[in-house]
Amino acid sequence: MSAGSTDKPASEYRLPTNVKPSHYDLTVRTDLDSSVFDGVVKINLDVKMPTSKIVLNSNGLKLDKAYVRSDASKDALVASDYSVDEKDKRVTFTFPTTFNAGSKLELKIGFTGELDDGMVGYYRSSYEKDGQKKYYSLTQFEAVDARRAFPCWDEPALKATFDITLVSKVDTVSISNSAAISEETFSANKESHLALKEAFPSLDGQWKITKFQTTPIMSTYLVAFANGPFEYIESTVKLPISNKTVPLRVYATADLIHQAQFALDVKAKVLPLYEQIFDVPYPLPKLDTLVASAMENWGLITGRTNSFLLDPKKADMAGKKRVIVVQSHEVAHMWFGNIxxxxxxxxxxxxxxxxxxxxxxxxxxxxxxxxxxxxxxxxxxxxxxxxxxxxxxxxxxxxxxxxxxxxxxxxxxxxxxxxxxxxxxxxxxxxxxxxxxxxxxxxxxxxxxxxxxxxxxxxxxxxxxxxxxxxxxxxxxKMGFPVVTVTETSNGIKVRQDRFLETGIAQSKDNETLWCVIPLSILTVDSNGKPTVDRTAILDTREKEFPLDASKPFKINAGTNGVYCVLYTSKRLSKIATEVAKPNSVFSLEDRMGLINDSFSLSKAALMKLSSALTLVDAMQQEEEYLVWNGIAGNLGGVAAVWRDNAEVYDLLNEFRRSLFGPIVKKLGYEYSASDSPDTTQLRTCAIGMCAVAEDMTVVNELKSRFDHYMKTGDDSRIPADLQRTIYRVAVKHGGRDEYNAVKAIFEKPPTPTARIAAMFVFNSRQTQDDELLKETFNVTLRGARDQDVIYFFRGLGINHKSKMMLVDFFKQNYDELCRRFQNTFMLKYFVEDAFGNLSTEKDLQDTIEYFKDKDVTRYEMSLNQTLDGIRARIAYLKHSTSDIETWLKEWKKKNSSAL
CATH class of the missing domain: 1.10.390.10 (Neutral Protease Domain 2)
Structure with a gap:
């Protein structure tokens, strides 16, 4: 595998520090009709060392002449020469004089760029109105793409303040980091507009000028602006530390704005809480959210439709949680990253x-x-x-x-x-x-x-x-994390730390790290049978002993706060399984979740038997918490994916999954109520989904009948929002062309963003088994999907057992086009993971290594190496655990045959 150039020291990738910016006066004109933008930037610079050269970042822009005014001279100097470094995205301007240290400069540069669909820099996005494609523009600058929108010092430490002016068509809306302080239609007779007319000779009464308040000092990657036919909803919130009332808005296109209220409400709840927790005032005069892209820009958060929109009457629980999580996460950035x-x-x-x-x-x-x-x-x-x-x-x-x-x-x-x-x-x-x-x-x-x-x-x-x-x-x-091995002694326990790998305990040079402090949080039981936790217990050496009464239940990493796995003896794990099965177990919800995840991770690494993990799960049939069942579902799904090619094991695993989740479906049914707790709602969804995947035909037939009703009548009232994805999946897997087309139509014209995502995950062949439909889906992946949606297609096609090898071939056949199309984004690494991440044979491994050996993998080398490690781990997992899982499942079936 060929990597890019790494022979230069890290400092050579950074800009020179002979001058530093302190303020930008940025004017950008956006022409959505022509998909172009142009502008002028004036940058105040402090000269730190004598120089006649000014080096800054620029990428893909056509630059006009550069002029400098010095505090030592009123005359503007034009650059006598400039050069462009395409590799490092820099431009160097040379001036006919040397600027002295301590002097102050104003650098002025005009620029022009294209509004393309590349999802980085200043770009355009589209939506449909009355059957026609319409455009709006927005920014996505993290990590190094502000330089695509205007020449700048595009490094996080080179902060400055910004005065931003946006020139746009009068029938559009312009927004930026700060609040607008003025907006007026252009007039050639207005003295204050003369400079704009000089910069943009074609201005007339069709254009307007929006000026924004000066920003706080900030990094370029957080600068943001957008222009388009946006509408908004708004509210205000009183902040507890600054005591100011801050307006909050969510902007979207007219077809979507009615689904933005929930995101606005979440923002109003979390913003005051952050100010109170951090005791640091929120410094900007407003906080907007624009439904597009995905970025924590200061004062102007952006996020995708499924992150910020939902119809309260049709929203599933997962959709609500996503809006809450994303909005809250991005507001946190207003302090962490922005201040x-x-x-x-x-x-x-x-x-x-x-x-x-x-x-x-x-x-x-x-x-x-x-x-x-x-x-x-x-x-x-x-x-x-x-x-x-x-x-x-x-x-x-x-x-x-x-x-x-x-x-x-x-x-x-x-x-x-x-x-x-x-x-x-x-x-x-x-x-x-x-x-x-x-x-x-x-x-x-x-x-x-x-x-x-x-x-x-x-x-x-x-x-x-x-x-x-x-x-x-x-x-x-240090990379990695420890596995804490617990052995019992006459007086208590001895614990030992080693680096954990998915293929076992690391050996020799890979096991040199000692985590100086591992908080053990040892849970024991007191004389009254109540759990108590010693949070002072730490492991700060390779091995250490701790006194406790091992005749009673105990557990390391109480609350599952520690970033490590715990390996018990098989005898102790059996005792833990017995305790877990009790309705009033001393082990908390978090403890039970951690036990499940650890047991499957350790079995994958051959540090314990996979059958022991399955025994633990089998003991938890009376569990009532959704999050425990969600962990069980995820881990069993991972095991099923590894053994998908072993028909006997896979069928037995499906029987086991049906035995676990079937009773929950019978208990909770298919109907959702507003009075249901979040736990009940999510557990119902999880159980029905698992039964459908595991081919429980009672569940499958019920879900098919609901989609059949929709196809016949157009009435989707029998498809609860929480079951959309599962019902669509069942319809496509167990149906034919008609069901496929029906789900594809939902993808193309969805009633809500969540319905679109649900349909896309299924339509993209997560379950499709028909070869012709698969070929059609691959064609849509390359030719019909928006750039931001291609990853969903890769993910679904990679998960589908029928199409995963077809996806590998598809990636190889279209590699050059994918590289060109996504060269400016992070997407290639995800395509590699999804295309090759589900392979599990030695031949697959060698073929993958061979394919990439002559590729320039610079932009996804980490992901490729992680993917190769994953294939190796699955090969090893199959080798050391196939006999064990097969034996356990057969014995389980024999023992439970009367109940199946």
């Missing part, structure tokens, strides 16, 4: 890990306690993080990102989910109040500035009195 910004992309987790923990756990736990956010985090983030971090090809949370290609690769489960998991572990160990106090200190010490990891540790050290770097450095700077 205080990472110094460089090596520290991305300071933005994303915190926004994940704050936005998806702590805040939601306070505002929407019914969703049990702290518990759900275990499946949504902790398990996801450990799955990726269990590979040799993992990377540390804090990871070197010298160039743009490396930056794009770290927007992954480690920067988001593992970072949030480690921070959650720290919060549980020191106490949430002290943790949040330390975070507040950190934010206050770095207001409007940039930070690195140690800045955060200083804040939390101050609030706790603990040596936080000693506690945390290895969790942040």
């Amino acid at each position: 205080t910004t990472m110094e460089w992309w090596d520290y991305l987790y300071l933005n994303e890990g915190f926004a994940t923990l704050m936005g998806e756990v702590i805040t939601i736990g306070k505002v929407f306690p019914e969703f049990k956010a702290n518990s759900e985090f275990i499946d949504d983030h902790l398990n996801r993080a450990l799955a990726l971090d269990a590979k040799l090809s993992s990377h540390p949370i804090e990871v070197s990102c010298p160039n743009a290609d490396s930056i794009g690769q770290i927007f992954d489960a480690l920067s988001y989910s593992k970072a949030a998991s480690v921070l959650r572990m720290l919060s549980a160990y020191v106490g949430e109040d002290k943790f949040l106090k330390g975070v507040s200190i950190y934010l206050k010490n770095h207001m409007y500035g940039n930070s690195v990891t140690n800045d955060l540790w200083k804040g939390i050290s101050e609030s706790t009195g603990l040596d936080i770097p000693k506690l945390m450095d290895n969790w942040i700077n």
Whole structure:
């Protein structure tokens, strides 16, 4: 495999520091009819070292002459020469004089660009109105794409303030980071418009000028503006620290705006809470949300339709939770990332890990306690993080990102989910109040500035009195995580830490890391039979002993806050299974979730038998919590995917799944009620979905009849929102051309964003078995899907057993086109993961290695290596556990034959 150039030191990918920007005066004119934009930027610069050269970032723009005015001279100097570095996306202007250190300059550059569909920089997006395609424009600058919209110093540490003026057609709406302070139609007779006429000679009365308030000092990747036929809904909120009333809006196109109220309500609930928790005022005069793209721009959040829109009358529980999570996550960024910004992309987790923990756990736990956010985090983030971090090809949370290609690769489960998991572990160990106090200190010490990891540790050290770097450095700077092995002694237990890999305990050089502090949180039972947790117990050496009464139930990692797996002896696991089965078990919801996830991870690594994990699950048939059943469903689904080619094992697994989830369907039925708790609603959906996947024909026939009714009558009242995806899937899998076309029609003209996503996941052949329909879907993937939707097609086609090898061939045949089409986005790494991530034979592995050996994998090298590790792990899993799972399932069936 061929990688890009890595022979330059990291510093050479950074801009020179001879001059630094302090303020931008940016004017951009947008012509949606012609799909072009042009503009002028004036940048105030502080000269730090004598220079005649000014180097800044620009990518894909046509630049006019550059002029400089110095505080030492009133005359403007035009650049005598300029050069373009296409590889590093820079332009160098050379001037006929040397500017002295300490002087101040104003650099002026005109520029022109195209509004394309590339989803980065300043680009266009489309929607349909009265059967015609209409366009609007918006920005997506993270991580290094502000330079596509205007020449700038496009690095997070080179902050400045911004005055933004947008010139647009009078029948459109313009929005930006700050509030608009004036908006007027252009007039050639108005003195204040003369400079605009000079910059844009074609201006006339069809254009208007919108000026926005000066922003706080901020990084270029957070600058945002948009133009189009937007409508909005609004409310206001009183903030507790600043005592100001802030207007809140959600913008969308006219066809969607009626579904934006819920997102607006969520924003109104979480914004005041963040200000109160951090004791840091929200600094901007407003907070808008635009339904498009996906970015935490300061004052102007953007997000996709399925992230911010729902019809309250037709919304499923998953859709509601997604809106809550995404809106809350993005509002958290107004502090983490926007007020205080990472110094460089090596520290991305300071933005994303915190926004994940704050936005998806702590805040939601306070505002929407019914969703049990702290518990759900275990499946949504902790398990996801450990799955990726269990590979040799993992990377540390804090990871070197010298160039743009490396930056794009770290927007992954480690920067988001593992970072949030480690921070959650720290919060549980020191106490949430002290943790949040330390975070507040950190934010206050770095207001409007940039930070690195140690800045955060200083804040939390101050609030706790603990040596936080000693506690945390290895969790942040070392890849991987430990497995804590528990053996019982005459006086208690002995625990040992080793690096865990999905193929077993790491050996020799890969097992050198000692996590200096592993919070063990040992749960034991007191004399009254009540659980008690020792949160002071830590493992800070390779091995350590702890006294306890092993004749009673105990568990390591109580609450499942620790970022590690726990390996018990098979005898102890049997005792745990007995305790778990009790209706009043001492093990909490989070404990039970952690036990399930650990048992399957450890069995995959051959550190315990897969049959032991299945025995644990079989003991939990009286479980009532949705989140436990969701974990069971996910883990059994993963096992079924590995053994999909083994018909006997797969059929037995389906019988086992039907035995677990069938009784829940019988108990809860198919009808949803507004009086149902979130747990009941989600458990019903989960159980019906699992029975459908496992070919429970009673369930399948019920769901088919509901879709048949819809096809005959057009009435979808028998398709509850929470069952849309499952019913569509059953219809396509067990139907033919008519059902396929019906779901495709929903995808093309959906009643709601959630219906579109549900239809797309199914129409894209997640279940389609017909070869002709599969070919049609592959054609739609390449020719009919929007760029942002192609990933859904890859994901569905990769999961479908029938089409997964076809997807590999499709990727290879269209590789060059995919590279060209998505060259400016992060998407290639996801295509690699989805196309090759479900393979499981030695031939598949060697074919994949051979295919990529002559490719330039620079932009997705991490993902490719992780995918290859995943194939290796599945090969090993099949080898060491096929006999075990087959034997256990046969014995289980024999034992339960009378009940089946």
